[in-house]
Amino acid sequence: MATLTVQERDFSALTADEISELAGRLERDDYSSAFEGLDDWHLLRALSFQRPELAKPYLYLLDLEGYDEA
Numbered sequence: 426m427a428t429l430t431v432q433e434r435d436f437s438a439l440t441a442d443e444i445s446e447l448a449g450r451l452e453r454d455d456y457s458s459a460f461e462g463l464d465d466w467h468l469l470r471a472l473s474f475q476r477p478e479l480a481k482p483y484l485y486l487l488d489l490e491g492y493d494e495a
Contacts, residue, residue: 436475448483
């Protein structure tokens with residue numbers, strides 16, 4: 426994948442293979458810096474809103490916990 430920010434990313438152009446590759450990197454924690462991993466995490470999180478059908482198999486990587494703010 427090209428190194429675009431989440432705001433610059435065209436989510437409609439992402440393929441299932443690209444998302445699988447991103448998820449693999451997140452699972453392996455295969456980054457030279459913490460910022461690279463954070464960029465992929467933010468991309469997967471944004472994708473979960475924009476293209477939930479692609480992100481659904483990898484939501485466990487986001488480690489989101491539901492909570493009640495009340």
